[in-house]
Amino acid sequence: MRPAALWRPAGLVVLLAAAAVIPLAKNVTITHVGVFVLLYVGAAVAWNIFSGFTGYISLGAAVFFGTGVYTVALLSKHLNLAGGVVFALYPLAGLVAAVVAVPFGLIALRVRRHTFVVVTIAVFFIFQLMASNFSWTGGTTGIFPPFLNWDPATYDMPFYYTALIIAVASAVLAWAIWGSRFGLQLRAIRDDEDRARGLGVKTMRVKLTAFVISGFITGVLGGLYFYFQSEALPQYAFNPFFDLTIALMAFLGGFGTLSGPIFGALLLEPYLGYAQFQVSNAYVAEGVLGALFLVVIIFLPRGILPTVGEKLTALRASRQRRAAERATGPPPVPPAGATVAGSAAGPGARGAS
Amino acid sequence: MGTFLQAITDGVLQGGVYGLMAVGLTLIFGVLDLINIAQGILVVLGAYLSYVLWTHLHIDVFVGLLITIPAMFILGVGIQYLFIRPLRGRERTSMSLLACYAVAIIIEGILYQIFGSNYVSINDYWTSPQAEFKVFGYYLPYIYLLGFALAVIFVVAIYLMLYRTQFGRSVRATMQDHTAARLIGIDVNRVAALTFGIGVGVTAAGGMVFGTLNTFNPNTGYDLISRLLAIVILGGMGSIGGALGASVLVITLASLVDVYWNPEWSTVVFYGALVLVLVFRPQGLFGRKEARAQ
Numbered sequence: 001m002r003p004a005a006l007w008r009p010a011g012l013v014v015l016l017a018a019a020a021v022i023p024l025a026k027n028v029t030i031t032h033v034g035v036f037v038l039l040y041v042g043a044a045v046a047w048n049i050f051s052g053f054t055g056y057i058s059l060g061a062a063v064f065f066g067t068g069v070y071t072v073a074l075l076s077k078h079l080n081l082a083g084g085v086v087f088a089l090y091p092l093a094g095l096v097a098a099v100v101a102v103p104f105g106l107i108a109l110r111v112r113r114h115t116f117v118v119v120t121i122a123v124f125f126i127f128q129l130m131a132s133n134f135s136w137t138g139g140t141t142g143i144f145p146p147f148l149n150w151d152p153a154t155y156d157m158p159f160y161y162t163a164l165i166i167a168v169a170s171a172v173l174a175w176a177i178w179g180s181r182f183g184l185q186l187r188a189i190r191d192d193e194d195r196a197r198g199l200g201v202k203t204m205r206v207k208l209t210a211f212v213i214s215g216f217i218t219g220v221l222g223g224l225y226f227y228f229q230s231e232a233l234p235q236y237a238f239n240p241f242f243d244l245t246i247a248l249m250a251f252l253g254g255f256g257t258l259s260g261p262i263f264g265a266l267l268l269e270p271y272l273g274y275a276q277f278q279v280s281n282a283y284v285a286e287g288v289l290g291a292l293f294l295v296v297i298i299f300l301p302r303g304i305l306p307t308v309g310e311k312l313t314a315l316r317a318s319r320q321r322r323a324a325e326r327a328t329g330p331p332p333v334p335p336a337g338a339t340v341a342g343s344a345a346g347p348g349a350r351g352a353s
Numbered sequence: 354m355g356t357f358l359q360a361i362t363d364g365v366l367q368g369g370v371y372g373l374m375a376v377g378l379t380l381i382f383g384v385l386d387l388i389n390i391a392q393g394i395l396v397v398l399g400a401y402l403s404y405v406l407w408t409h410l411h412i413d414v415f416v417g418l419l420i421t422i423p424a425m426f427i428l429g430v431g432i433q434y435l436f437i438r439p440l441r442g443r444e445r446t447s448m449s450l451l452a453c454y455a456v457a458i459i460i461e462g463i464l465y466q467i468f469g470s471n472y473v474s475i476n477d478y479w480t481s482p483q484a485e486f487k488v489f490g491y492y493l494p495y496i497y498l499l500g501f502a503l504a505v506i507f508v509v510a511i512y513l514m515l516y517r518t519q520f521g522r523s524v525r526a527t528m529q530d531h532t533a534a535r536l537i538g539i540d541v542n543r544v545a546a547l548t549f550g551i552g553v554g555v556t557a558a559g560g561m562v563f564g565t566l567n568t569f570n571p572n573t574g575y576d577l578i579s580r581l582l583a584i585v586i587l588g589g590m591g592s593i594g595g596a597l598g599a600s601v602l603v604i605t606l607a608s609l610v611d612v613y614w615n616p617e618w619s620t621v622v623f624y625g626a627l628v629l630v631l632v633f634r635p636q637g638l639f640g641r642k643e644a645r646a647q
Binding site for chain 2: 055057107110111113114115117118119121122123125126129130133240244247248251283284286287289290291293294297298301
């Protein structure tokens with residue numbers, strides 16, 4: 001095993017260990033922002049499982065998030081649930097979101113590219129309108145959970161670890177899908193949907209499955225949000241900003257890669273969370289987010305990780321070539337070692353970065 | 354019967370105004386193959402410009418268009434030049450959509466910073482009770498008619514530009530086939546920039562009428578863009594007549610629901626119609642199948 005191959009697992013272990021000990025510092029602000037960071041890591045990974053792998057940009061993830069929020073909110077309101085038992089509702093929130101994802105996907109996935117994006121936006125607005133207009137959702141006043149009699153110093157801890165588990169589980173799921181037959185079918189759709197269908201991929205079924213999986217995870221995260229933020233309001237449960245933020249995170253880190261969305265969320269959400277606490281005017285933070293988005297799209301169109309990965313691969317290849325030249329003198333034939341190393345590092349690095 | 358007629362009239366007249374905004378959107382889509390998701394907030398920006406000119410300088414909103422339309426045109430060309438043109442590569446389409454979204458967020462942030470989140474409206478002569486006349490027993494404000502007339506003038510002007518001028522010929526060629534247009538010597542970049550400018554420029558007129566008829570704040574942009582997108586898809590993406598027809602149809606429908614059922618639900622009917630059309634006729638009501646397949 002080359003030493004370089006150890007970097008990735010080692011980095012993951014360090015990251016996980018850091019994530020696990022952060023709440024032990026007992027800093028309420030850091031833990032609170034930490035829950036948001038993990039929530040967005042999970043949501044960005046879930047978004048990427050569908051949008052990143054298939055190339056269908058969805059701006060309707062907040063539909064699943066809001067469905068999750070309202071599922072937990074309504075259940076705990078009508079069943080008078082309070083306390084630790086609410087954590088058992090999260091999978092249910094995911095299930096309801098997954099059920100919503102089926103008709104949503106059946107309609108939206110009939111169209112492609114622009115029209116798909118627009119349909120997801122339209123469905124999103126339908127849901128937001130329903131949440132604020134139906135009486136059983138509490139309308140614009142929303143639903144508030146019963147007061148949880150927990151110690152404020154450690155209030156966020158259970159949410160933190162639950163979010164950590166969900167985020168890690170989604171990342172593992174994304175990794176498992178990536179290399180599987182199912183993942184290959186998704187990526188084939190991304191490259192050329194008509195050809196994929198010609199080769200026998202049941203495109204509708206495959207796309208819909210990914211859409212539902214993505215919806216399930218996002219719904220679970222929405223369920224978590226309800227007790228964590230103690231509110232279910234139409235404008236925050238179904239938030240257009242949520243859609244945009246997770247898309248930006250995925251694009252920032254690397255659209256359609258495995259670690260890109262995680263990296264993007266880890267990079268961006270601390271800033272956004274911090275801005276929420278510190279910047280007196282949230283609109284300044286919003287403007288900065290937009291500007292950042294433009295910079296990323298124009299200068300790093302493929303995201304930070306793929307761009308850096310390419311640079312590293314090129315650097316490594318040229319260093320190996322130079323080492324080979326020093327050992328044998330200027331080679332009359334193309335250096336075999338360099339090309340082998342290059343090709344071994346090339347697709348591998350891109351595939352997993 | 355009176356209510357019915359009024360709902361229809363309101364719908365048709367307001368539909369013309371939405372049609373004007375939607376024509377800008379669909380024109381940009383046809384030429385640049387990009388959905389200008391910032392169109393909603395640009396309409397709001399246009400409304401705010403008219404509002405500022407009226408409130409601070411007491412320039413009549415119709416006269417103010419002489420300032421706001423060129424200003425919005427230049428802004429549009431600038432956005433295209435700075436943020437849309439540099440985009441390259443396989444994900445260009447999605448990227449350009451997201452770039453427009455980013456522009457929208459920035460404009461929204463700036464508007465909130467300057468005007469805050471309070472709802473405002475342009476309270477000039479046109480919204481006062483004197484500017485109404487009686488028709489068949491109910492009152493119709495002049496601004497409805499003038500707004501509709503303005504929309505018709507602009508749409509006709511765009512139509513004439515597209516079908517009667519050399520520039521319009523280049524635009525239509527670019528809409529049909531980018532590469533072929535480039536090969537026969539059309540400066541596609543210039544066409545794209547000017548089209549984006551025109552598409553954004555008409556939002557100044559649309560925004561002015563919208564701001565006179567409605568109250569607005571920076572958040573109104575979301576509501577507007579979702580309506581406009583629904584209209585453009587219903588009409589068939591890239592079809593100018595379709596955008597106009599669909600907007601009159603859908604706004605009339607919403608206006609009927611508004612009157613007979615509940616104002617809060619009129620928007621849902623809107624999207625419901627969109628979903629139905631997409632299920633049964635994915636290319637839109639007036640669109641050709643796979644008009645812009647790539």
